[in-house]
Amino acid sequence: MGKIKKFIKYYGPYKKIFFMDMLCAFAAAGVDLLFPVVVRFLLNEAIAKGGGASASLIIKIGLLMLALYFVQYACNYFVTAWGHIMGARMEYDMRNDIFNHLQKLSFSFYDNNKTGQLMSRIVNDLFDISELAHHGPEEIFISLVKIIGSFLILLSVDWRLTLIVFAFIPPMAYFAFVYNKKMRSVFMRNRQKIADVNSQLEDSISGVRVVKSFSNENIEIFKFNKGNLEFLHTKEESYGYMGKFFSGVTLFQGMIYVITIISGALLMRTGSVKPTDLVAFLLYINTLLNPIRALINFTEQFQKGMTGFERFLDILNTEPDILDSEDSIEINEVKGKITFDNVSFRYSTGKYVLDNINLNVEPGETVALVGPSGGGKSTICSLIPRFYEATEGQILLDDIDVKNIKLKSLRKNIGIVQQDVYLFAGTVMENIRYGKPEATESEVIEAAKQANAHDFIMELEKGYDTYVGERGVKLSGGQKQRISIARVFLKNPPVLILDEATSALDNQSEKIVQDSLEKLSTNRTTFVIAHRLSTIRNAKTILVLTDNGIVEKGSHSELIKNNGEYANLYYAQFMDDDEMSI
Incomplete structure (x- = not known):
């Protein structure tokens, strides 16, 4: 019931359309209920009474019925057109809600969920939910009006036949309940399996260059076929239940017709039922069974819609790991002092990645982080903008705990250049402007010049467009990297994080990008995660991180003199580079 209440809330902005839809549905159902009444009247007047009804009366009744069917046409148009429009608008609201909520969730959520599965919930599930939003209340309301109306009119025709007919309703309802429960379970598995198929599809398409470079198309085909086959099996199971369900209901309907005709014929022999009443009764049975059949057909749609809504709520009910505190503040004129005070961190499962890290970085200082993979270099940099929350200890920006700074304000003052550059599908101009959406064209061009990107951009077919x-x-790797640097130049943050920004580039591209990065890091507090140690010789402070935490700290010359972990890394890399140049 709690889920249904949340579902009903989405009707709130569209109350007028909803109530008009219900009114039109009621009117359309009323016309269907009126037709057998008119038939019975005409049969009694024109046949039973030997043609007692005048031709003019019959024509007038006919014209009235035609008029009512034109009214029903208008009502059905509103129900079909505006009912679907209402459902589409509700789908729009839900899609906005889920997308907005996804923007609030932290990295840990995306670490544990596949992109394809999330896309399935936003697209496939919401389509079925919108169909339920439109057809659900309408189908239930029309069916109840017709069932109750038919029952009352059938009672007025002959109460004995009515009781015989309605004696079949409870077992039919129980049968429907049992198979509804089974279909609900299998429809949920259907959604999970199609989400897996979407995830596999998204993963394979995104990695198509890796697939082809290893000639592993057959492996991808095998993985996709496996997921697709599992989805097929759940679909086959669901159709098996649907087949039993619908054929069983059809059997009940046939039994109702047979019993009614036999009972009516027996009652006619005794004179208890008139032939015209039996004809009208059979017409009303059809009017009664149609809404029951509609409700049964609606069952599939209801199960699809509600299982989709449950999956929709699963995401909305996922609370962000990282939120603004009640007394969080905006920060202005940030100097860039960063302090780590006994900071420890571990992921939800596993040992500590960082343990009691203490670090003080003055404004404008450049700190390089080096060491083997898994030492916590990227983790340290991810804790500063609160992509992850420190398990223990404090991280301070200008002596303010980052937990007490509004997330948007904190991240607005931090620029990040990563090794794996992400450019959005759009123009060069749009991608650079992402660093400052309100920037003018001249500001974008100036940022590109500072990033050594303007010249190659102007050589492109349409320049910035x-x-x-x-x-x-x-674009090439170096070109993408320079656009990402231009994006950060445009943002102009006081704190900068460079996460192995040149490690994937060739020597020529690296030199150009390195020049851009050095210009970018001027007068900014900068954290550099370095793979190539030659790029961080000029850093004021170099931290060497291993599984044991910060094992060395100092300048390049100091650490070389210590002949410790850093010196071993440097000489090993120097020898590798020297061998490669031979």
Whole structure:
């Protein structure tokens, strides 16, 4: 019931359309109920009484019925057109709600959920929910009006036949309840399996270059076929239940017709029932069974819609791990002092990645983080903008605990350049402007010049209006990296994080990008995660992180003199580079 109440809330903004839809549905159902009454009247007047009804009366009744069917036409138009429009608008609201909520969720949520599955919930599930939103109340309301109306009119025709007919309703309802429960379970599995198929499809398409480079198309085909086959099996199971369900209901309906005709014929022999009443009764049975059949057909739609809504609520009920505190503040004129005070961190499962880290970085200082993979370099940088929350200890920005700073304000003052550059499917201009959406064209061009990107952009087919393709596929690695640097230049943050920003580039591209990064980091507090140690020789402070935490700290020359972990890493890399140049 709690889920149904949440579902009903989405009708709130569309109350007028909803009530008009119900009124039109009621009117359309009323016309269907009136037709057998008119037939019975005409049969009694024109046949039973030997043609007692005048021709003019019959014509007038006919014209009235035609008029009513034109009214029903208008009502059905409103129900079909505006009912669907209402459902589409509710779908729009739900899709906005779920997308807005996804923007609030932290990295840990995305670490545990596949993109394809999330897309399935936003697209496939919400389509079925919108169909339920439109057809649900309408089908139930029309069916109840027709069932109750038919029951009352049938009682007025012959109460004995009515009781015989309605004696079949309870067992039919129980049969429907049992198979509804089974279909609900299998429809939920259907949704899970199609989400898995979407996830596999998204993963394979996104990694198509890796697939082809390893000639592993057959592996991807096998994985997709496996997921697709599992989805097929659940679909086959659901159709098996549906087949038993619908054929069983059809059997009940046939039994009702047979019993009614036999009972009516027996009652006619005794004179208890008139032939015209039996004809009208059979017409009303059809009027009664049609809404029951509609309710039964609606069952499939209801199960699809409600299982989709349950999956929709699963995401909406997922609370963000990281939220603004009640007394969080906006920060202005940030200097960029960063302090780690006994900071420890571990993921929800696993050992501590960081343990009692203490660090003090002055405004404008550059700190390089080096060491083997898994030492916590990226984790330290992810804790500063609160992509993850420190398990223990405090992280301070200008002596303010980052937990007491509004997330938007905190992240507005931090710029990040990553190794894996993400460009959106759009133009060069749009991607650079992402750093400052309100920026003018001249500001974007100036940022590109600072990032050493302007010259190559102007050589592109349409300059700043060139479409970069999905994830910037039409640009080289160095070009993408310079656009991402231009984006941060435009943002102009006081704190900068460079996460192995040049490690994937060739030597020529690295030099150009490195020049851009050095210009970008000037007068900013900068954290550099470095793979190539030659790029961080000028850093004021170099931290060497291993599984044991910060094992060394100092400048490049100091650490070389210590002949410790850093010196071993540096000489090993220097020898590798020297061998490669031979």
